[in-house]
Amino acid sequence: MITEDLETFSDTVEEEHPVEACTKCTACNTVCPVARSTEIFRGPKFLGPESERYRDQQEATVTAGLDLCSGCKLCEVTCPSQVSIQEYIRRAQNKGAREKGRTLRDWLLGHTRLLSRFGSLTAPLANFGNRNPFFRLLMERFVGIHRRRPLPKYQWLTFENWFKRRNRQNSPPPLGEGRVGATRRTVAYFYGCWVDFNERRLGQQVVAVLERNGIEVIVPRQQCCGIPAVVNSNTDLARKYGVENVRRLSMLPEGVDIIASSTSCGLMLKHDYAHLLEIPGAEAVGARVYDICEYLWMLHEAGELDVDFQPVDTRVLYHAPCHLKSHGIGYPAMRLLRLIPGVRVEEVDEGCCGISGTYGVKVEKYDLSMKIGSRLFEAVKAAGSDSVLADCETCRMQVEHGAGSRSAHPIDILARAYGYR
């Protein structure tokens, strides 16, 4: 018999997954790349849901061990109960940092856009300094950036300026040379700080590949996605950036999809703005965001992708970034590459590369970051291929540094197959 009491007790099901959904199965601890590499780290189960049960917003956060979490989110990917394990760690890290203050180093690394803007304006000088052993020693001593970590090279001409200049000088190339489908599409490109200040060429390739397929590319004004701030325990700053981006991207006309070529920028826009940062309006924006390869594959399935590829005779390895797994879209880059004649692509399935954005840059985490990535480096060396593809820019930096190989975004091969340099 159904009692009155139980009748009023809702029969609807909680679709969100609170901390109580954790069954303490330990799946997350077994896949955690940090826990695998150091005994000091107690693992996501303990620092996430287990500690969360005892955390009190009114009391000071116990921060011991929290900063070792690199934020790869493999714990969440693995959780059979879909608990937001990493988000609990993130919130506690951030609360701890708010209480105790941040180091200058972490403040700087959180302000990547500011730092990159400066690096770009002073490009020859900044690049010289970043490669000068004496300067690096000083940086390690006084800032806390490990001296052996290669820092990205800055470019004087930003992607944003290149794009503006191109559109001013000669109107964009005629659309639709290789157009197959009937739909007229316009996309907004969220290029991110990396493409803007460090790898303009990737942005140019993304634009070329999209335009080749008859898609109009617009570049809205944008701010840093905020992930460097998130991982440096500065969610207030990340939220500020996020609010700005959501406001701008919300103004895009209906039907314009948003494309990101950086895995982690894309994940911020799709997921973290709405969940971790709780930005109003973020869900509507997130639902419009596509990873570039995800988008191109969608075009292919709709019969709208130009598959008139030139053969590219190459054997490449593909490393799937941890944050790509969090997108929940599979590996669209692998599917696209298999369409190109001559391309032999193999996955190196050795897990996290270890750099996790700015994590592996820090003096106290550099060695750990290299240890985490060691399995991947060995596999890359053993495979004897000249190039590793990865969708994430810091994964590419780490693989180049750790395995001594070349690296590129998968779009690079696609652009070559379309005949672009």
Place this chain on the structure above:
Amino acid sequence: MKCDVAVVGSGLAALVATRTLQRAGRDPVLIWPGLSSLYFLYATVDVLGYANASSAQPVEEPAAGVRQLIAQNPDHPYARAGLAALEDGSSLLLEWLREAGFNWQGTLNRNLLLPTALGTPKPSCLVPTSMVAGDLQRDEPIAFCGFDGYQDFVPELAASNLSGAWNGGGRTVTAVRVSLPGIKPDRLFTSIDLARNFEDATFRREVAGRLRLAVKDSGARLGMPAVLGLTHDTDVHAEFEKECGHPVFEIPTLPPSVLGLRLFDRLRRHVQETGVEMIWAAPAHDAEVANGRCLRIHLKSAGREQPLEARAYVLALEDAVDGAWRAGAHTVRDPFFHQVLAQHATPAERTDESLFAPQPFATVGYPVSDRLQPVDKDGHPLASNVFVAGGGMAGYDPTGIKARGGMAIATGYRAAQEAMAA
């Protein structure tokens, strides 16, 4: 996204279904909702340990036992899948394990009797070679080996239980303990930590040396917790055995199961290496049905729902483990067709107070047709191209009869066959 056959799940049933499709030249995609029971519950592949949940007499010949069970109980998942699916699925799995570099043994015609971590004998059918020396049908004395500070295996308890239970107390069982190099006993560590340490040759040699000194009986087999390597079990076990100078066998421990993790990780990597795409972190739900066929299901990807169109679908869900069902206060529904699978006046009706009694919640699942299609309350298929394998089937409760692996293999294999024909 579009694909040929979508397999939803990450347990043994899902993996066997995927492999079956792949071997037949089809192009499956594996939708992965998180780690599965393979990883906490599995060590061996048990086909039939007991004829029914209250029997105390182990089944000696699993295949014969299953044949009998099918004859007596035509609604049992084994009966739905058929004995042929069990036989063909097991050969497929054993061949797959060999190809993936694993060393497993066993046939459907004989159960081994292996000691558990509590020292009770348990019937098992297909087992990793690293466990075989523990067979209680053999006579050599056993020394259980534990490690200081490791809480998930108590050799003294296992020894005292087994010495009473094994052949009426007619065999020698002892217990030893050694300390581990470099690990302080006050540090909390798990079988996973230990398994990683055992992959290091120096660590292994040191432990083997300490065990050799501790075990006095030169003819004893050494039973130790299953921590001999997280990935390279075959090599680690063989080398450790040589260094100890005794036959060594592994005993499954509390979750997480190192043996299950090895199995899952290797098979997952193998399907990926051989070209099957796996979509991580995307729990599936909401089937769209038109004219009796499922057109698409939806994946909960970051930011939005991702439609997935396949010609056929295998739903290898795992009920209680992966939270597949949506349970409110009174009703349990499924996430794909939103069918009411069970109704209870109070949630307490779903459980039995005795932990070791069959649990009513375990049997909640899709009623299925002869072809393993989920059916509505009138017995009509909800969609002709959707097939159920594993714990998602109604009446699927392998715990008491010790049939977890066999039922997963049989239903996974059969569901894949049906998906190919759909």
